[in-house]
Amino acid sequence: MKRRQLLVAAIGLAAAPLAMAQSFSGKTVTIIVGYKPGGGYDATARLLARHLTKHLPGNPTVIVQNMPGANSVIAANHVYNVAKPDGLTIGTFNRNLPIAQLTGVSGVKYDITKFAWIGSAANESTILAIRTDLPYKNFEELRKAKEPVVIGSTGPGANTHDFPLLLKDLVGLNFKIVSGYSSSADIMLAVERKEVDGRAGSFTSLLPFIERGLVRPIVRARTSEPGIEKLPVDESFAPNPRAKAIMALRSAPEQVARPYVMPPKTPADIVKVMREAFAKTIDDPELVAEGKKTKMDLEFTPGDQAQKILVEVMHQPKDIVQEFAKYIKFGE
Amino acid sequence: MLEASWEGLLLVLQWKPFAFMLVGIVVGFWVGLLPGIGGATTLALMLPFIYTMQPVEAFAFLLGMHSVVATTGDITSILFGVPGEATTAAIILDGHAMAKRGEAGRALGAALTASLIGALIGAAALALAIPVVRPLVLTFGSPELFMLAIVGLAFIASLSAQGARGMLRGFLAGGLGMMLAMVGQDPQAGVGRFTLDTLYLWQGLDLVPVLVGLFAIPEIIDLAVRGTSIAGDAPVGRISHGALQGMKDVFRHISLTIRCALIGTFVGITPGLGGAVAQWMAYGHATQSARNPEERKGFGAGDVRGVIGPGAACNSKEGGALIPTIAFGVPGSTSMAILLGGFFLLGLVPGPDMLTKHLSLTYSLVWTIVLANIIAVAVCVLLLNRLAGLTSVPGHRLIPVILVLVFIGSFTSNSHYADILVTLLFGAVGYFMVTAGWPRAPLVLGLVLGKIAENYLYISVARYEAAWLSRPVVMVLLAIAVSVVCYPVYQAWRARRRGTRA
Numbered sequence: 099m100k101r102r103q104l105l106v107a108a109i110g111l112a113a114a115p116l117a118m119a120q121s122f123s124g125k126t127v128t129i130i131v132g133y134k135p136g137g138g139y140d141a142t143a144r145l146l147a148r149h150l151t152k153h154l155p156g157n158p159t160v161i162v163q164n165m166p167g168a169n170s171v172i173a174a175n176h177v178y179n180v181a182k183p184d185g186l187t188i189g190t191f192n193r194n195l196p197i198a199q200l201t202g203v204s205g206v207k208y209d210i211t212k213f214a215w216i217g218s219a220a221n222e223s224t225i226l227a228i229r230t231d232l233p234y235k236n237f238e239e240l241r242k243a244k245e246p247v248v249i250g251s252t253g254p255g256a257n258t259h260d261f262p263l264l265l266k267d268l269v270g271l272n273f274k275i276v277s278g279y280s281s282s283a284d285i286m287l288a289v290e291r292k293e294v295d296g297r298a299g300s301f302t303s304l305l306p307f308i309e310r311g312l313v314r315p316i317v318r319a320r321t322s323e324p325g326i327e328k329l330p331v332d333e334s335f336a337p338n339p340r341a342k343a344i345m346a347l348r349s350a351p352e353q354v355a356r357p358y359v360m361p362p363k364t365p366a367d368i369v370k371v372m373r374e375a376f377a378k379t380i381d382d383p384e385l386v387a388e389g390k391k392t393k394m395d396l397e398f399t400p401g402d403q404a405q406k407i408l409v410e411v412m413h414q415p416k417d418i419v420q421e422f423a424k425y426i427k428f429g430e
Numbered sequence: 431m432l433e434a435s436w437e438g439l440l441l442v443l444q445w446k447p448f449a450f451m452l453v454g455i456v457v458g459f460w461v462g463l464l465p466g467i468g469g470a471t472t473l474a475l476m477l478p479f480i481y482t483m484q485p486v487e488a489f490a491f492l493l494g495m496h497s498v499v500a501t502t503g504d505i506t507s508i509l510f511g512v513p514g515e516a517t518t519a520a521i522i523l524d525g526h527a528m529a530k531r532g533e534a535g536r537a538l539g540a541a542l543t544a545s546l547i548g549a550l551i552g553a554a555a556l557a558l559a560i561p562v563v564r565p566l567v568l569t570f571g572s573p574e575l576f577m578l579a580i581v582g583l584a585f586i587a588s589l590s591a592q593g594a595r596g597m598l599r600g601f602l603a604g605g606l607g608m609m610l611a612m613v614g615q616d617p618q619a620g621v622g623r624f625t626l627d628t629l630y631l632w633q634g635l636d637l638v639p640v641l642v643g644l645f646a647i648p649e650i651i652d653l654a655v656r657g658t659s660i661a662g663d664a665p666v667g668r669i670s671h672g673a674l675q676g677m678k679d680v681f682r683h684i685s686l687t688i689r690c691a692l693i694g695t696f697v698g699i700t701p702g703l704g705g706a707v708a709q710w711m712a713y714g715h716a717t718q719s720a721r722n723p724e725e726r727k728g729f730g731a732g733d734v735r736g737v738i739g740p741g742a743a744c745n746s747k748e749g750g751a752l753i754p755t756i757a758f759g760v761p762g763s764t765s766m767a768i769l770l771g772g773f774f775l776l777g778l779v780p781g782p783d784m785l786t787k788h789l790s791l792t793y794s795l796v797w798t799i800v801l802a803n804i805i806a807v808a809v810c811v812l813l814l815n816r817l818a819g820l821t822s823v824p825g826h827r828l829i830p831v832i833l834v835l836v837f838i839g840s841f842t843s844n845s846h847y848a849d850i851l852v853t854l855l856f857g858a859v860g861y862f863m864v865t866a867g868w869p870r871a872p873l874v875l876g877l878v879l880g881k882i883a884e885n886y887l888y889i890s891v892a893r894y895e896a897a898w899l900s901r902p903v904v905m906v907l908l909a910i911a912v913s914v915v916c917y918p919v920y921q922a923w924r925a926r927r928r929g930t931r932a
Binding site: 137168171252254274277284286287288290306388429 | 470471474475477481567568569570571572615616617618620627629630632633701754758759760761764767768771774775776777779781782844845846885886888889892
């Protein structure tokens with residue numbers, strides 16, 4: 099008799115996550131952010147957290163927990179190895195974590211393709227912009243530059259560095275890349291005082307300075323968004339297929355720019371509920387209005403699609419990966 | 431301009447912004463008292479509340495909170511030797527020494543008065559600088575920022591004990607600090623340095639666990655070993671009646687207060703130097719005011735000028751830090767980056783417009799800093815003698831509470847167990863340094879400035895090659911750095927000459 103009760107209890111426990119998929123009522127969902135408060139990843143997570151509760155069955159409390167360190171490898175390791183696959187822990191981290199795995203960075207203890215992917219909350223379009231008072235109005239003119247054009251960067255691994263680096267080394271643009279600025283805002287100030295001639299970065303972060311007439315966009319990476327559709331794409335200037343593959347590989351994670359995942363082996367029905375909730379949250383008119391004000395333009399890429407992009411990244415031929423690792427290091 | 435300033439004041443004094451500012455002050459008050467919980471995190475948490483507010487109300491709330499944090503951070507630093515904020519560590523050296531002598535009230539009075547005056551001067555400087563702010567900030571390129579870091583490092587000479595041996599120890603400690611600053615991935619080649627193959631050290635050492643370990647742990651051990659209260663055998667009456675005397679001290683050293691406040695403002699205006707630097711430069715400058723070697727030895731043992739200097743600088747820098755944020759949309763610190771998010775949220779685009787179209791709003795920010803500080807200091811003064819009374823609580827009751835605060839404080843910086851290890855490790859280092867007579871301040875200065883110096887030197891050379899050395903501001907700053915290093919030597923020489931004459 100007693101044993102049977104135990105058995106029933108055990109079955110009950112095992113079934114708990116399934117039952118919860120219908121309702122998160124009374125539970126707390128934690129979004130773990132791999133960065134400290136103050137950056138884009140954190141701001142996006144907090145915006146989502148505020149509105150996610152409305153769209154989850156049972157309206158759970160949704161909180162944000164910061165787990166900074168090692169460019170968010172620590173957070174990814176935690177979600178992959180420690181967190182329970184019960185739908186109550188969501189992780190969001192550096193979009194370049196696939197690159198870390200691909201180039202064999204030590205300390206990586208996850209397989210990016212095996213997370214239970216909710217999806218990506220935004221794309222990121224990287225562009226290169228240079229000061230409007232320079233004589234170069236477009237890519238072709240920039241290409242013919244006699245004097246080296248000084249590009250400020252924060253350091254290897256950031257799009258401020260890697261994007262112009264490939265343009266310089268693979269396309270042969272006359273760039274002088276100066277790295278070590280503490281933030282992209284810091285580079286902007288260097289642009290303002292004419293210490294550097296331009297910088298690469300996300301279109302959203304450069305937009306206010308483009309509108310103010312300080313800089314002019316010249317070239318973009320693969321991912322586009324309204325306002326820069328007509329800019330030329332870096333890959334179109336690649337001199338050979340190999341260079342093109344490397345550029346494509348660099349920009350692939352930008353289609354999954356705000357990754358949201360749950361631990362591997364999270365039950366499929368929970369993943370489904372969560373994907374639906376994220377899709378609805380990102381379309382929520384209140385969130386959209388808030389996002390518009392804070393210049394955060396969210397766009398949902400469902401998990402299966404995100405996973406497909408990353409599987410492709412992970413299955414690059416070995417020689418391309420080796421070549422890629424010569425230019426690109428994981429960072430930021 | 432005057433008109434805009436007047437309008438700004440009236441904006442803040444409307445009842446709603448004013449009420450929001452009071453709420454902000456209450457929040458900031460507690461955040462400042464608790465070690466580790468930084469102003470930046472709190473700002474991020476409070477940001478959602480401003481959605482429905484008007485710009486003036488929102489900034490009264492956020493800035494009111496932000497500008498009080500540093501003020502009350504001083505209190506924790508002085509009373510317990512635990513840095514309440516990373517920006518209030520320098521005040522421990524003399525502030526806590528005074529508390530141990532039974533002069534907690536006087537130290538608190540001096541610190542709060544100095545920080546009020548500092549805030550007023552910082553705000554005044556901000557108000558005056560608004561018309562000329564763009565050229566001012568743009569003068570400081572990477573070469574100038576590098577030289578500023580060097581000037582900061584030169585203050586090691588003032589922060590060390592006198593004599594060849596003292597100097598040697600000071601600069602060695604500074605060198606160790608600069609080495610510690612190298613820990614983590616380097617920004618030029620992306621190579622990990624001194625990371626011991628751990629993920630934790632990848633992004634370098636966090637300032638809070640290091641500071642808390644270096645300063646708080648030795649004090650706790652000392653308190654436990656002595657087995658008395660913090661103030662030891664000092665009469666209770668003396669402990670809780672010094673506040674007024676502390677205030678008078680500030681006015682006795684008013685020119686020092688003003689100079690240190692200006693140092694703070696200047697460091698604040700310069701994006702990239704960071705708030706943790708201002709206090710140490712001000713402290714170094716305060717030690718220069720010693721007239722003879724005996725007086726110099728008093729610093730670190732409870733000289734009130736060592737409280738006034740960093741006290742004045744820590745709040746005056748807030749006004750300055752607003753300048754790059756407002757005028758360029760370029761935040762100078764994490765807190766300012768979050769505040770910038772607040773600007774966007776309210777539909778304002780920081781940049782040249784803030785200095786023309788929205789000038790009265792800009793001035794309302796200045797006024798918020800002024801008013802919030804006056805209110806916070808007034809509240810503190812009412813509580814001051816009670817707070818000072820804490821130093822007569824027996825150590826065995828106080829230590830458990832302080833320990834909990836210390837470890838929670840350092841754990842909040844990364845929520846990683848290694849934060850605790852770093853605290854303990856630097857606790858041991860700090861204890862060793864205190865017992866062996868090595869100065870801790872140069873180590874901190876090296877740690878705070880190491881990365882800045884490295885990066886800007888690299889950028890300067892990469893961008894300008896050797897030509898950066900001939901820029902006029904660089905040369906002026908170099909001269910200042912040399913004179914800062916030579917000043918203690920000159921002081922010692924003068925004292926010796928006087929000695930032989932007499």
